[in-house]
Amino acid sequence: MSKVTVVGAGNVGATCANVLAFNEVADEVVMLDVKEGVSEGKAMDMMQTAQLLGFDTNIVGCTNDYEKTANSDVVVITSGIPRKPGMTREELIGVNAGIVKSVAQNILKYSPNAIIVVISNPMDTMTYLSLKALGLPKNRIIGMGGALDSSRFKYFLSQALGCNANEVEGMVIGGHGDTTMIPLTRFATYKGMPVSNFLSEEKLQEVAAATMVGGATLTKLLGTSAWYAPGAAGAFVVESIIHNQGKMVPCSVYLEGEYGESDICCGVPVILGKNGIEKIVELPLNEEEKAKFAASAAAVRKTNAALHEVGAL
Numbered sequence: 001m002s003k004v005t006v007v008g009a010g011n012v013g014a015t016c017a018n019v020l021a022f023n024e025v026a027d028e029v030v031m032l033d034v035k036e037g038v039s040e041g042k043a044m045d046m047m048q049t050a051q052l053l054g055f056d057t058n059i060v061g062c063t064n065d066y067e068k069t070a071n072s073d074v075v076v077i078t079s080g081i082p083r084k085p086g087m088t089r090e091e092l093i094g095v096n097a098g099i100v101k102s103v104a105q106n107i108l109k110y111s112p113n114a115i116i117v118v119i120s121n122p123m124d125t126m127t128y129l130s131l132k133a134l135g136l137p138k139n140r141i142i143g144m145g146g147a148l149d150s151s152r153f154k155y156f157l158s159q160a161l162g163c164n165a166n167e168v169e170g171m172v173i174g175g176h177g178d179t180t181m182i183p184l185t186r187f188a189t190y191k192g193m194p195v196s197n198f199l200s201e202e203k204l205q206e207v208a209a210a211t212m213v214g215g216a217t218l219t220k221l222l223g224t225s226a227w228y229a230p231g232a233a234g235a236f237v238v239e240s241i242i243h244n245q246g247k248m249v250p251c252s253v254y255l256e257g258e259y260g261e262s263d264i265c266c267g268v269p270v271i272l273g274k275n276g277i278e279k280i281v282e283l284p285l286n287e288e289e290k291a292k293f294a295a296s297a298a299a300v301r302k303t304n305a306a307l308h309e310v311g312a313l
């Protein structure tokens with residue numbers, strides 16, 4: 001029996017659980033939240049769609065009861081506060097570091113073999129914190145950001161190209177921040193053809209800029225940060241792992257020399273499978289892309305340093 005736990009049954013967590021259940025990614029999906037009754041209510045509401053939508057996944061909700069999460073194969077951490085318009089993700093560290101650390105420690109007590117997918121922001125730093133606090137092998141701690149950012153990149157490219165987003169390929173690497181994302185326009189394709197065959201350099205720069213502030217744009221529109229694509233991107237990463245799909249997905253992972261960086265979690269393409277990160281893929285970046293990656297990693301490293309200031313490490 002396969003089991004996935006989603007911690008935090010707010011906007012992102014509940015959406016992720018819903019997509020996991022609808023797509024029958026696991027036999028059981030458990031939602032856990034600190035807010036009394038919310039997970040239970042959302043689980044019951046979702047279970048009442050099973051007959052309408054035709055899925056067989058069992059969805060369980062619980063209030064801070066970690067026993068219910070026992071023996072999960074994958075655990076998704078979404079607990080923590082989202083940003084408000086005008087804020088950066090990095091400003092969330094003071095509140096979210098404590099939440100993510102205690103949640104990760106509780107999870108490990110009941111699911112010692114779980115692969116952990118971190119979504120809470122600032123995501124690269126929360127992934128690093130989880131890795132350091134739990135001391136697990138690096139293949140089992142995965143930050144979800146690149147899957148979402150790449151999906152947004154493909155959306156903006158498809159809008160510029162006037163084509164179906166499913167016919168566009170592209171990846172975003174680097175940190176999951178407004179200024180740290182690196183949309184790889186040079187590698188993006190439409191039906192296997194470089195997008196530069198169809199779009200001017202100026203247009204490509206516009207697409208890259210829209211991608212980088214994709215989360216901030218939605219936060220301004222919604223008054224809180226986005227959840228449909230983030231929840232679906234979390235479920236996409238979980239499915240790639242649970243179904244051992246061997247897909248290449250940009251994720252925030254612990255680097256030990258890859259891309260010239262060490263002792264940091266940052267977004268790079270990885271092959272996802274039943275062991276979590278099966279392999280880190282090293283892309284042949286040019287000098288400009290390498291410089292952008294180094295600057296992105298430096299910014300993530302600065303946020304990581306704040307973990308000591310807030311007493312999380």
Ligand SMILES: NC(=O)c1ccc[n+]([C@@H]2O[C@H](COP(=O)([O-])OP(=O)(O)OC[C@H]3O[C@@H](n4cnc5c(N)ncnc54)[C@H](O)[C@@H]3O)[C@@H](O)[C@H]2O)c1
Nearest residue numbers: 008010011012033034079080081082119120121123144230
């Ligand atoms: N990595 C990404 O790509 C990405 C995308 C979207 C959102 N996020 C981040 O995900 C987080 C959640 O966003 P949201 O929109 O779902 O927020 P939300 O406020 O809707 O939900 C967060 C939930 O976490 C719960 N929670 C708080 N402390 C908890 C604890 N100790 N144990 C269990 N649950 C706890 C809250 O009760 C709440 O229900 C935010 O930090 C946001 O910035 C990241």
Ligand SMILES: O=C(O)C[C@H](O)C(=O)O
Nearest residue numbers: 083089215216225226230
């Ligand atoms: O923008 C945010 O703060 C939430 C998330 O990281 C996103 O990119 O949607």
